[in-house]
Amino acid sequence: MKKTHAGYPKALAYLFLTEMWERFGFYMVQGLLVLYMTQAFGFSDTKSFTISGTFMALAYVAPILGGFLADRLLGFTRAIVYGGIFLSLGYAILILPGNESFYLGLSTIIVGSGLFKPNVSSLLGTLYYPEDPRRDTGFTIFYVGINSGAFLAGISSGFIKQYCGWHTVFAMASLGLIFALFIFHRGRHWIKHAERDLPLIKHRWLREPWLFLYILVIIFLLSEILKNEMLAQWFLPIVGILLLFFLLILTLKQTPFYRERLLMLDVLIIFSVFFWMLYFQLFMSSTLFIERLIDRNYWGIHLPTSVFYSIESVFVILLGPLFAWFWQALNNNEINPSPLTKFIWAAVFTGFCFLALEASTYFFSTTYLINPLWIVVAYLLLTIGELLLSPIGLSTVTTHSPPHLVGMMMGIWFVATGFGGTFGGWLATLASVPKEASLEQMILIYRHTFMYYSYIAFSMALVLFMIRRKML
Numbered sequence: 001m002k003k004t005h006a007g008y009p010k011a012l013a014y015l016f017l018t019e020m021w022e023r024f025g026f027y028m029v030q031g032l033l034v035l036y037m038t039q040a041f042g043f044s045d046t047k048s049f050t051i052s053g054t055f056m057a058l059a060y061v062a063p064i065l066g067g068f069l070a071d072r073l074l075g076f077t078r079a080i081v082y083g084g085i086f087l088s089l090g091y092a093i094l095i096l097p098g099n100e101s102f103y104l105g106l107s108t109i110i111v112g113s114g115l116f117k118p119n120v121s122s123l124l125g126t127l128y129y130p131e132d133p134r135r136d137t138g139f140t141i142f143y144v145g146i147n148s149g150a151f152l153a154g155i156s157s158g159f160i161k162q163y164c165g166w167h168t169v170f171a172m173a174s175l176g177l178i179f180a181l182f183i184f185h186r187g188r189h190w191i192k193h194a195e196r197d198l199p200l201i202k203h204r205w206l207r208e209p210w211l212f213l214y215i216l217v218i219i220f221l222l223s224e225i226l227k228n229e230m231l232a233q234w235f236l237p238i239v240g241i242l243l244l245f246f247l248l249i250l251t252l253k254q255t256p257f258y259r260e261r262l263l264m265l266d267v268l269i270i271f272s273v274f275f276w277m278l279y280f281q282l283f284m285s286s287t288l289f290i291e292r293l294i295d296r297n298y299w300g301i302h303l304p305t306s307v308f309y310s311i312e313s314v315f316v317i318l319l320g321p322l323f324a325w326f327w328q329a330l331n332n333n334e335i336n337p338s339p340l341t342k343f344i345w346a347a348v349f350t351g352f353c354f355l356a357l358e359a360s361t362y363f364f365s366t367t368y369l370i371n372p373l374w375i376v377v378a379y380l381l382l383t384i385g386e387l388l389l390s391p392i393g394l395s396t397v398t399t400h401s402p403p404h405l406v407g408m409m410m411g412i413w414f415v416a417t418g419f420g421g422t423f424g425g426w427l428a429t430l431a432s433v434p435k436e437a438s439l440e441q442m443i444l445i446y447r448h449t450f451m452y453y454s455y456i457a458f459s460m461a462l463v464l465f466m467i468r469r470k471m472l
Helices: 011-030 033-040 045-061 063-093 099-125 135-164 166-186 188-194 208-227 229-252 256-283 285-293 306-332 339-360 373-400 403-431 439-471
Strands: none
Touching: 011 045, 011 063, 011 099, 011 135, 011 166, 033 045, 033 285, 045 063, 045 099, 045 208, 045 229, 045 256, 045 403, 063 099, 063 166, 063 208, 063 403, 099 135, 099 208, 099 373, 099 403, 135 166, 135 306, 135 373, 166 188, 229 256, 229 403, 256 285, 256 306, 256 339, 256 373, 256 403, 256 439, 285 306, 285 403, 285 439, 306 373, 339 373, 339 439, 373 403, 403 439
16 A cells, blocks of 8 residues: 555645545536526526435445446446546536436436545545544545535636536536536545455346446436436335445344344434534535525625635635644544544534524514624534534444445435435425515524524434444
């Protein structure tokens, strides 16, 4: 394993930048998706939340198939390259006019994300020994790369849309994936040793040339799901129930050592759904809250709404290295908390985030606009929750999974994120505002919605605390 002078794999820098540019492209679209649908297509809040939630869900559910294909057919490297190509193509399709192109572009992005997203993280995990104390730190550094891309997208996408139009936003997203693939190619010298031997595929219908035909069929089916609101609302929950049974059976079939570790991982995966359900309000209910009720005029500049979600990414970039150092220091002193303990605190800080947003609705100007500093405080609290959960979850997947199931379990981790998206879409409908509502009525709707969100977060923390006591 080739390391830098600091003791970290040299491939970490290339994977950091690859993920950064991939996330740049993804958040260029995701961060503006609800605004695009409500403004460009005139969709209602409820319809926009449903499509956005379904898109997020499918984009994170797809990695279970992408992880499986990497484990059994493609390997991590080819899966990442194919995923990047489909992502770039999907963003380019969004440039074309009309609803059909919109749904087709989103479906192609979903497929690309499924191939790309789990395998960069899985590849990073193979660069560390199973008990390497630098693992959590490495994943936290990697997570800073994710949020560097989100920050670049958030700080630029609104201004690009404002001065150049929606199509330029999508073109920039496509270009971001081209950068990602170029950087990944440059770093393959340091990555190729991490690839595992793949099993021989005997049946010709399962070999790689047929894969692209299957992908085209999947893209068509996904576009139909996105078009049909009723199908979008019920398809994923049914899949989720089936997946839960699959996960339970998979856990019980392992040896006693891995059965116990997978059981702990299962608990973390299930509860991560609730976290992501709340986190994704950043791109749904919170986005429209900022668009409608936050005072965005500063120093004569009218700030786009997308600038505000980039605040959370800035905090991740600033706090990520601090958390990485903190986990390393605790580990050196053998007092590093368990992943379950970190998840409890993640839920607590998420609850505080929405309490801050609720409190903001009591302090508005005579024009019913709210000081943007409330958003800064709320997103700082959410960032702390995110850093206590997401990079820790990624790391735990690579340490608690049997070696032959790392890719699939990483896919399941992202599937849980996806279900957070679909349930987040449902949850966001609590904040749906009728078109004829006054600003005063909007404030009351958002106040009650954020209060309910905080209740969910604190309830999650309480349940996890009780589970932790049972496991001690």
